[in-house]
Amino acid sequence: MIRFDDVTFFHAGASTPVLAGVNLHIPEGELCLVTGRTGAGKSTLLGAVNGLVPRFTGGTLHGRVTVDGHATEDRAPQEFAELVGVVGQDPLAGFVTDTVEDELAYGMEQLGTSPEVMRKRVEETLDLLGIAELRRRPLRTLSGGQQQRVAIGAVLTAHPKVLVLDEPTSALDPTAAEDVLAAIIRLVHDLGTTVLVAEHRVERVLQYADRLVRLDGDGRVVDGEPATLIADSDLAPPVVRLARLAGWEPPPLSVRDARRRAAGLHERLRGREPATNTAEPGAARLTARRVTVAYGQTLAVRGVDLDLRGGEVLALMGRNGSGKSSLLWALQGSGPRRSGTVDVGGTDPGKASAKGARALVGLVPQTASDLIYLDTVDAECKQGDTESQVPPGTCRTLLDALAPGIPGDRHPRDLSEGQKLALVLAVQLSSAPGVVLLDEPTRGLDYHAKRHFTETVRAQAAAGRAVVVATHDVEFVAGAADRVVVMAEGEIVADGPTAEVVVSSPAFAPQVAKVLAPWLTVEQVAAALAEEAS
Incomplete structure (x- = not known):
């Protein structure tokens, strides 16, 4: 054909x-x-x-x-x-x-x-x-x-x-x-x-x-x-990397096939607990109360209460149209908000100037190209450093971590969608304020780029910032998030530690959890097996 x-x-x-x-x-x-x-x-x-x-x-x-x-x-x-x-x-x-x-x-x-x-x-x-x-x-x-x-x-x-x-x-x-x-x-x-x-x-x-x-x-x-x-x-996806770790040949391509071969691995992991992030979150960086967003007669967000704590990565999940993006824009201050309050250090971003709101809460939208307007990658990075008032090269260093090898003289709109996203993320993260909101940031990123992005997100949290990632990428959530909030029809229906929320939901569980719950990632399993060997 x-x-x-x-x-x-x-x-x-x-x-x-x-x-x-x-x-x-x-x-x-x-x-x-x-x-x-x-x-x-x-x-x-x-x-x-x-x-x-x-x-x-x-x-x-x-x-x-x-x-x-x-x-x-x-x-x-x-x-x-x-x-x-x-x-x-x-x-x-x-x-x-x-x-x-x-x-x-x-x-x-x-x-x-x-x-x-x-x-x-x-x-x-x-x-x-x-x-x-x-x-x-x-x-x-x-x-x-x-x-x-x-x-x-x-x-x-x-x-x-x-x-x-x-x-x-x-x-x-x-x-x-x-x-x-x-x-x-x-x-x-x-x-x-x-x-x-x-x-x-x-x-x-x-x-x-x-x-x-x-x-x-x-x-x-x-x-x-x-x-x-x-x-x-x-x-390779997680189930194949798990097969390499366990020595399964040929590797299974589905969770069902992996589960059939996992009895021995279950036995080796018996009595062990997955390693988790032990850092305690700090004080609330952002407090939202009874936030409601409406478009005409349609209620997109219905009276949401949410606290975003410094040092914590929160994954915002839910089916398409559940209100995730509307909530992020309302928290940042640029989007409509029918009622409710948002407080960031005593200031409501919705009542601040556009520049003031960005200084309080940074937001990367779903469509990365909306924030691209210069002729070369180098120009975008240089402008990002200037606007963020950070040392020259900061933005480029972040970009290389997310998507290495992008030519500096390439026009940003000639990049792949994943490369565009990496560029915008680098620009925004160069001067990340106390609260960072990311809407579907892993779209177009391969597994390597997502691992680098996970490190970047964790570094932002380690610096004391509150990071929110609205995403459908369950594998990213398993490795990056401390806490998961699930929305449905504009309301929060689940809020808790990542392991508790994703393991209890077949739809949001990562591949490793479907095979070896409560383990979430290949890295957790590898660490446990390494301890066993030592």
């Missing part, structure tokens, strides 16, 4: 290729998982499938890409719309209408689909993705995860033979991600759709993949059986 024949691609002005001599054949009806570190070229590989690379990105492509026998060099990307459906990393950037129902129908209108068929497919897609209640909602009022599902649905209604998805579950809560993956698997199994998925959260997709495509960052692309390629990959 998809063929890459000796494909090499250079960005404009670049001396080294992003893709080098790629030969790849993906048969019809396969689910293919594309992995690689942040900036390795996954989005470039996906963009080449329908000709967006290089027609809209610039650069030079050598070799030949064909889909169902049609070469991308012979047809414009819009002529591939019926054959290849593409969902990018930023769903809002791809919307062309105002409401959910209109967006689902738009692509079919352009293809000349009859009204009767359009109506039927719209209804099928609304049900398939669980978004029927959103049909008349304006797209800009949806949460990031809801927008992601609408973007996928807008592509599915055209019934393409090939579906290309770039980070499709990054903005979805665990349950919604499972629903979307189930819909994708149904397309593969029942309709023979060929699906390419680039995903940093490998643990969500690996068990369903027929083929793994790995980009090593030097332009090379390797493909093969998932169990074979993941065994020695440096981007």
